[in-house]
Amino acid sequence: MKMEQIEKVRIESMRHLGFGPQVMKRLKICGNCGEPVPADKLFCRECGAPLxxxxxxxxxxxxxxxxxxxxxxxxxxxxxxxxxxxxxx
Ligand SMILES: [Zn+2]
Ligand SMILES: [Zn+2]
Incomplete structure (x- = not known):
């Protein structure tokens, strides 16, 4: 996974959704498209890439x-x- 994507998503998340640790623990970030998805998912709902x-x-x-x-x-x-x-x- 690209670290720039994580940083970008984190900043976006903080700004728009106010993600705290409880939310971050329930999310994964797709390494392919950068979409935040629930942590219990195995594949990205946007692009289908393995998470x-x-x-x-x-x-x-x-x-x-x-x-x-x-x-x-x-x-x-x-x-x-x-x-x-x-x-x-
Ligand atoms: Zn503290
Ligand atoms: Zn994806």
Missing amino acids: PKMTLYQSYSARHKVCQACSIVVSDSSLYCPQCGGIIL
Whole structure:
């Protein structure tokens, strides 16, 4: 999967839908067309391509820092969680 697609979808999602960790854990992103699809699906509903095993949350949190307290993904430069104010390790 292309990381630019993940980033693009994440920003779009945040902007339009307000995806939090609970939503991200239930979504996968099609590596072929970038469509967000439910995590229990095996194939993309848009293009039919096989979907990755990792959810949007897993693939994103693997590359970025995560707040231990409320599990939201934060930017790598964050020192404090924007949601709960906790210190990011
Ligand atoms: Zn697709
Ligand atoms: Zn937090």
